Amino acid sequence: MTAVSLLLMAVCATSALAESSVYFREQFEDGDAWKSRWIESKHKSDYGKFVLSAGKFYGDAEKDKGLQTSQDAHFYASSARFDDFSNKGQPLVIQFTVKHEQSIDCGGGYIKLFPSEVNQEDMHGDSVYNIMFGPDICGPGTKKVHVIFNYKGKNHLINKDIRCKDDEFTHLYTLVVNPDNTYEVKIDNKKVESGNLEDDWDFLPPKKIKDPEAKKPEDWDDREKIPDPDDKKPEDWDKPENIPDPDAKKPEDWDDEMDGEWEPPMIANPDYKGEWKANEIDNPAYKGKWIHPEIDNPEYTADPEIYKYDSVGVIGLDLWQVKSGTIFDNFLITNDPSLAEEVGNDTWGKTKDAERKMKEGQDEEERKKREEEDKKRKEDEKEEDEDEEEERDEEEEEEEEEEDGEEPELEEEEDESPDSVKDEL
Ligand SMILES: *[C@@H]1O[C@H](CO)[C@@H](O)[C@H](O)[C@H]1NC(C)=O
Numbered sequence: 001m002t003a004v005s006l007l008l009m010a011v012c013a014t015s016a017l018a019e020s021s022v023y024f025r026e027q028f029e030d031g032d033a034w035k036s037r038w039i040e041s042k043h044k045s046d047y048g049k050f051v052l053s054a055g056k057f058y059g060d061a062e063k064d065k066g067l068q069t070s071q072d073a074h075f076y077a078s079s080a081r082f083d084d085f086s087n088k089g090q091p092l093v094i095q096f097t098v099k100h101e102q103s104i105d106c107g108g109g110y111i112k113l114f115p116s117e118v119n120q121e122d123m124h125g126d127s128v129y130n131i132m133f134g135p136d137i138c139g140p141g142t143k144k145v146h147v148i149f150n151y152k153g154k155n156h157l158i159n160k161d162i163r164c165k166d167d168e169f170t171h172l173y174t175l176v177v178n179p180d181n182t183y184e185v186k187i188d189n190k191k192v193e194s195g196n197l198e199d200d201w202d203f204l205p206p207k208k209i210k211d212p213e214a215k216k217p218e219d220w221d222d223r224e225k226i227p228d229p230d231d232k233k234p235e236d237w238d239k240p241e242n243i244p245d246p247d248a249k250k251p252e253d254w255d256d257e258m259d260g261e262w263e264p265p266m267i268a269n270p271d272y273k274g275e276w277k278a279n280e281i282d283n284p285a286y287k288g289k290w291i292h293p294e295i296d297n298p299e300y301t302a303d304p305e306i307y308k309y310d311s312v313g314v315i316g317l318d319l320w321q322v323k324s325g326t327i328f329d330n331f332l333i334t335n336d337p338s339l340a341e342e343v344g345n346d347t348w349g350k351t352k353d354a355e356r357k358m359k360e361g362q363d364e365e366e367r368k369k370r371e372e373e374d375k376k377r378k379e380d381e382k383e384e385d386e387d388e389e390e391e392r393d394e395e396e397e398e399e400e401e402e403e404d405g406e407e408p409e410l411e412e413e414e415d416e417s418p419d420s421v422k423d424e425l
Contacts, residue, residue, distance in 0.1 A: 020339050021090075024082040024315060026331040027347070028052055028065045038067070041077035041318075043124035048074025048324065050317070055101045055327050057358040059351025064170070066097070066329025069107075069321050079123050079316030082333070084116040086310050090335040092177045094133055094315075097348050099170040102325025109164070109319070109326055110134030110146050113333070116313020123316055128153075130309045133175045135164030145185060145192075147175060149201060151306060156201045162193045170355055172330070172348040176337045177307045184337075188352075189344050197306045204303060208294040216292075221285040227278035237276050242266040 028034050032052070040047060048071040058064035069076055098109040112129040119127075132148040132155075145162040148155050162185055165171040174186040177197075184194040198204060248264035256262065317328060330347045334340055 020334065020336040021085070022332065022334045022336075022339070023085050023312070024080070024331060024333040026080060026329075027063070028067065028329060029062060034067070037080045038078045039080070039120040041079070041121060041123040043077065043122050044075060046074070047078075048076045048321070050076060050078055053327060055099060055325070057101070057355060057362055059170075059354035059358070063347070064327075064329065064351055064355065066099075066327040067317070068327045069324040072324050073322055074324065075125075075318075075320050077123050077316070077318045079114070079118070079120045079314050079318075080331075081116070081120065081314050084311055084313040086308070087177065087179075087312065087335070088305075088308050088310070089179050091179065091337055092307070092309075092312075093174065093332070093334045093337050093340040094131065095172065095174040095330070095332040095334075095340045095344060096134070096328060097170050097172050097330040098135055099168070099327040099329075100137070100166070100325070101168045101327065102323050103168050104137050104166070104321070104326060105323050106138040107319065107321030107323065107326060108134075108136050109328075110136055111328075111331070112316045112318050113312055114314040114316060115309065115311040117311065118314050118316075120314060120316075123314075123318060125318060127316075127318070129316075130312060131175070131177075134173050135171075137164065137166055145173065145187070147183070147185060149197070149203070149306075151201075151203045156203055158193075159200050159202065160193055160195075168359065170327070170329070170348060170352060172344045174340055174344065176340075179307060181304070181306050183307075189341055189349070203306050204301070205299045206297055207300050209297040210292040211295045214293045216290045220290050221283060221287050222289055223283050224286055225280040226283040228281040229278075231278040233276040237273055239271045239273060240269055241272045243269045 026034070026037070034052065038050070040050075048069055050067040051070045052065050053068040054061050054064040054066070055068065067078070094111065094113060096111060100107075100109065110132055111134050112127075113131040113133070114123070114127065114129045118129075128150065130150050132146055134146060135144070136146050137143050143164055143166050145164045147158040147162070150156075164173075165187060172186075172188050174184075174189070176184040176186070178184075181197045182195065183197055183200075185192050243266065244264040245267045246264075250262040250264075254262050312333075315331060315333065330343075332340055332343055
């Protein structure tokens with residue numbers, strides 16, 4: 001917290017004009033206190049439990065603690081409240097980290113930003129939200145970053161496909177929505193998508209539509225090529241497709257009276273040329289492709305404030321996970337994109353390398369353990385093989401004795417181990 005406060009002061013001091021506001025910040029660095037800030041919904045009775053954990057591997061045992069989903073195949077619904085604000089006239093930045101350390105098969109990793117009127121105790125999948133943002137994975141087919149905006153009561157998904165991270169490490173997700181109706185999505189502080197709200201979502205009907213009055217003129221010739229009218233079919237073109245085989249001979253034992261009149265079998269005619277088609281030439285009357293003229297769409301009204309929400313007051317995790325273990329941390333909602341970038345550098349950026357190192361160390365140990373187990377198993381198998389060989393040798397001796405006509409004394413004990421056979425003797 002201190003580092004961030006200092007950072008905030010520094011930012012405010014250096015740029016007095018750009019008033020940085022941090023609307024919400026959650027680092028989970030004060031023990032169990034988060035439980036008073038995050039409210040679990042009671043909409044269902046069996047929501048999965050979030051627990052505070054840095055996971056199996058981390059860069060910093062304390063700083064990397066976050067909310068971890070702890071039960072497989074459960075819905076989760078918890079949220080935290082902050083002072084209500086509107087993003088009118090300023091950027092809105094939503095940032096958080098997600099770590100699917102369980103190598104997730106199917107589950108959400110996104111947040112929802114709600115208007116403050118939402119009832120946290122009853123928050124659920126159909127609760128009206130402003131923005132839904134973050135990774136979503138389900139099987140190999142779905143690995144995307146959702147950016148869904150509620151616009152005039154309807155949820156709109158982004159038209160572009162933004163791929164999310166699907167490894168086991170912590171990643172930083174950032175959404176910036178600007179008052180000029182542009183946006184940017186960043187993963188690990190690198191831009192992965194950006195553009196214009198109007199272009200990349202279907203908030204508004206199209207600006208232009210095809211003129212319903214316009215029709216293609218009847219005499220509009222849009223054939224680029226036509227058959228050459230001067231091209232004529234050669235007189236000797238038409239030949240039958242099949243002809244009697246000239247090499248076929250009537251079998252000598254053919255009896256016209258008994259077998260009927262002999263006919264040679266048919267074969268494909270080598271002179272057959274197929275259907276005749278005139279050469280294609282450029283159509284002298286070609287007018288080009290007819291383009292349907294467009295007019296301004298009477299349904300369209302520009303909206304310079306698509307980005308704007310009058311009330312933002314709650315952030316929630318409302319998701320389903322098949323395999324649990326995802327850790328959410330480093331939540332930040334601010335109006336200052338560069339502050340968010342700095343905070344990202346200062347949190348995720350500082351622990352990511354150590355996290356990777358710890359994981360690699362664990363993987364290496366795991367690999368060594370497996371190798372030793374493999375080695376031990378192979379040695380055990382070798383010993384068993386040798387035992388079996390001895391057993392086989394003895395059995396063979398017995399069989400030989402049987403073949404020699406001797407009393408098969410040990411027949412009943414054949415399946416038993418050589419030791420017990422010896423005991424019997
Ligand atoms: C964040 O870190 C990156 C990589 O080290 C650096 O290029 C960038 O300037 C940093 N951003 C801020 C705002 O400090």
